[in-house]
Amino acid sequence: MQGERLATFDINEVSLTFAGILLGDSPAVDTLTVESDGASYGYVKGANGSVCRYAMNERVIKIKYKVLGSSSDNQKLSAQLTLDEASGTGAGVGAILLKDNNGASLYAGPGWIEGLPANAIGQQRGDVEWTLVMVRKVGSAVVGGN
Numbered sequence: 001m002q003g004e005r006l007a008t009f010d011i012n013e014v015s016l017t018f019a020g021i022l023l024g025d026s027p028a029v030d031t032l033t034v035e036s037d038g039a040s041y042g043y044v045k046g047a048n049g050s051v052c053r054y055a056m057n058e059r060v061i062k063i064k065y066k067v068l069g070s071s072s073d074n075q076k077l078s079a080q081l082t083l084d085e086a087s088g089t090g091a092g093v094g095a096i097l098l099k100d101n102n103g104a105s106l107y108a109g110p111g112w113i114e115g116l117p118a119n120a121i122g123q124q125r126g127d128v129e130w131t132l133v134m135v136r137k138v139g140s141a142v143v144g145g146n
Contacts, residue, residue: 007103007145007146008102008146009102009103009146010102011031013100013101013102014031014032014098014099014100014101014102015097015098015099015101016032016063016065016096016097016098017095017096017097017098018077018080018094018095018096018111018113018132019080019092019093019094019095020094020095021076021077021080023065023067023073023076023077024073025067025071025072025073031065031066031067032063032064032065032066032098033063033064033066034061034062034063034064034098034107034141035061035062035064036058036060036061036062037058037060037061037062037133038056038058038060039056039058040055040056040058041053041054041055041056042054042056059135059136059137060133060134060135060136061107061109061133061134061135061136061141062114062131062132062133062134063096063098063107063111063131063132063134064129064130064131065129065130065131065132066127066128066129066130067127067128067129067130068125068127068128069119069120069121069125069126069127069128070125071128073130074128074130077113077130078116080092080094080113081113081115081116084112084113090112092112092113093110093111093112094110094111094112095108095109095110095111096108096109096110096111096132096134100144100146102146103144103145103146104142104144104145105142105143105144106140106141106142106144107134107136107140107141107142108136108140108141109134109135109136109137109140109141110134110135111132111133111134111135112132112133113130113131113132113133114130114131114132114133115131117129117130117131
C-alpha cells in the first residue's frame with residue numbers, strides 16, 4: 001500500500017567513538033541525546049513589519065551519553081577528562097563520531113568532556129550521564145531517518 005513504511009531500529013547498531021575510544025559496553029535505557037547549543041539563525045523585526053535574519057554561526061553540539069554506573073565507559077571517560085584537566089593544553093580534545101548504522105544519522109567533529117557527571121551511589125547503582133561537547137562544521141551533523 002502506498003504510504004506505508006516499516007522502519008527498523010536496533011540500539012546495538014549505533015556507535016559512539018570519542019578520542020579513539022569505542023564507547024557503549026553497558027548502555028542505559030535512554031543512552032544518547034544530541035542537541036544544538038543554540039539556533040543557527042536569529043532575526044530582528046522592525047516596527048514596519050520588516051524582518052532581518054542573521055547567521056548566529058552556532059556550531060556547538062552537546063551529546064549526552066547515559067550509561068550504567070557499573071559501565072567501564074565511566075573509567076575511560078574519567079581518564080580522558082583527567083588527561084584534559086592535567087595537561088592544560090587541550091590533550092583531552094579528540095574526535096567524536098556518533099553514527100547510526102540503522103539509518104543516516106551522523107555527527108562528527110572535535111570535542112571534549114564538559115566535566116564530571118553527577119554520580120548517585122546508593123542501594124542500587126544509578127545511571128551516569130556524561131556530556132560531550134562537539135564543534136561541528138557545516139554538513140558534519142546529519143539527523144537521518146531509518
